[in-house]
Amino acid sequence: MKSESQVAVITGAGSGIGKACALRFAHAGANVVVVDCDDKAGQQTVNDLKDIGTEAIFCHADVSREQNCIAFAGQAIHRFGHIDVLVANAGIRAFGTILENTEDDWDRMLAVNLKGVNFSCKAVLPKMIEQKSGAIVLIGSTTAMTGRTNMPIYDVTKFGVLSLNRSLAATYGKFGIRVNTICPSKTITEFHLNKAKAQGISPDAFRAQFEDYGLLGRAGEPAEIAAAVYFMASQEASFITGQHLMVDGGYSIGAKPFT
Ligand SMILES: NC(=O)c1ccc[n+]([C@@H]2O[C@H](COP(=O)([O-])OP(=O)(O)OC[C@H]3O[C@@H](n4cnc5c(N)ncnc54)[C@H](O)[C@@H]3O)[C@@H](O)[C@H]2O)c1
Incomplete structure (x- = not known):
């Protein structure tokens, strides 16, 4: 089946920012592929999308497993015929200082937040290259740039996402594929x-x-991040690629409010 509507694949769409993105794209008339490792949460998002009249499917995937990512891209193509947007949003947290963090923390964080983002992009890229179009939005974090005390591994992975962003944008721009990153700060x-x-x-x-x-x-609120993600994926951002946008209420500029 080939759908006329835009098709947005969103990882980690079972909750939080990913779910808000799913709703944002759905309200704009897109078909949505909900990807999550939490079946209950992912299926709930699909039900919520269907309630507002959206064509949506759930794909179970652990994005740290390349085969899982290849499978969700295949399911998206099988159901809708094309992939216009990927929001590589799925991510996890690890707290503590470097002295407290373990080898397992590093492996887990790198697997999901960095390799998972890479595998998600890698899975959709062949279809986008064939289409000669596509928009990929990665989810970074403001703190990858500002630094902070208690989430060093997380911030390293998010800094890596910014590097991946530039590599992907540089490599696939010639196929009409744009790649950008939205960096949220504290989002409730x-x-x-x-x-x-x-x-x-x-x-x-x-x-x-x-x-x-x-x-x-x-x-911030999830819908405010989703609005920026939607903009970056839309035609309104047709000449923007390789960029990252801080969506952080001004947090990252480090200034104090005028008093
Ligand atoms: N909320 C914030 O304050 C904040 C700030 C900056 C950046 N971010 C980033 O935004 C993204 C979303 O964060 P959130 O706060 O909405 O998180 P969340 O924990 O509310 O949701 C994350 C979703 O991803 C799914 N997920 C986790 N690991 C997965 C895996 N291996 N495979 C597939 N799905 C997986 C979870 O099941 C969940 O549904 C993350 O990349 C996070 O790092 C969040």
């Missing part, structure tokens, strides 16, 4: 709200903790 997802709830902290009280954050005095 269900993960954070559930963690807060377990500690007896309400969503409002949790958000209030960020009143000194960035230049806008608040953390």
